[in-house]
Amino acid sequence: MKKSKSLVLVGMPGAGKSTLGVLLAKELALDFVDTDVLIQLRENRTLQEILNETGYLNLRRIEGEVIESACLPNHVIATGGSAVYSEAGMKNLASFGPVVFLNCSADELRRRIHNYDSRGIAKAPGQSFEELFEERQELYRKYADITVDCDDRDLQQVLDQVLAELEAADQSRD
Ligand SMILES: Nc1ncnc2c1ncn2[C@@H]1O[C@H](COP(=O)(O)OP(=O)(O)O)[C@@H](O)[C@H]1O
Ligand SMILES: O=C(O)C1=C[C@@H](OP(=O)(O)O)[C@@H](O)[C@H](O)C1
Numbered sequence: 001m002k003k004s005k006s007l008v009l010v011g012m013p014g015a016g017k018s019t020l021g022v023l024l025a026k027e028l029a030l031d032f033v034d035t036d037v038l039i040q041l042r043e044n045r046t047l048q049e050i051l052n053e054t055g056y057l058n059l060r061r062i063e064g065e066v067i068e069s070a071c072l073p074n075h076v077i078a079t080g081g082s083a084v085y086s087e088a089g090m091k092n093l094a095s096f097g098p099v100v101f102l103n104c105s106a107d108e109l110r111r112r113i114h115n116y117d118s119r120g121i122a123k124a125p126g127q128s129f130e131e132l133f134e135e136r137q138e139l140y141r142k143y144a145d146i147t148v149d150c151d152d153r154d155l156q157q158v159l160d161q162v163l164a165e166l167e168a169a170d171q172s173r174d
């Protein structure tokens with residue numbers, strides 16, 4: 001069976017998954033979904049409310065359930081930064097198409113995100129940004145089929161780079 005044409009974006013909060021995902025969907029004539037929105041619709045509350053009311057591990061658990069059961073052929077799929085904690089969820093998403101890691105340095109992410117403590121990040125209380133960055137870097141690399149460096153690139157340049165990498169991956173398969 002031919003693999004569907006979806007594309008899965010992973011990376012830290014602030015890497016550009018949601019913003020870039022919409023642009024990629026337009027460029028590739030695909031549908032777009034942000035799994036954060038799927039979580040909120042299922043729970044009928046915001047991610048921040050889930051975090052405040054039930055804690056970060058429960059948010060990760062719900063996220064895992066949502067991405068494990070989602071059927072998303074022909075979509076650009078923007079995940080939340082914590083999606084990679086769910087092995088079964090990532091396995092399901094990867095069945096729809098290649099996983100693209102938007103790789104930003106901690107310094108670049110810090111320039112983009114000023115509300116680290118109130119952005120609704122699914123992390124242990126007291127865990128520093130640098131500690132979280134290190135812990136996740138390994139996971140993003142584990143699932144990535146394609147890695148695109150985002151430092152010193154504006155959105156259009158990242159978009160062009162993702163398209164070029166996809167094209168190159170397609171050609172190497174032919
Ligand atoms: N390549 C980029 N250069 C500069 N700013 C960017 C870039 N990609 C995303 N941003 C900005 O970073 C912020 C976070 O982007 P967002 O798409 O919400 O990231 P994510 O979904 O990965 O958390 C937004 O303000 C967005 O405009
Ligand atoms: O990295 C995280 O722990 C999270 C990132 C958020 O998505 P973005 O990566 O799109 O900001 C969202 O899924 C949730 O608030 C948890």
Ligand SMILES: [Mg+2]
Pocket residue numbers: 017018019034036078079080
């Ligand atoms: Mg996002």
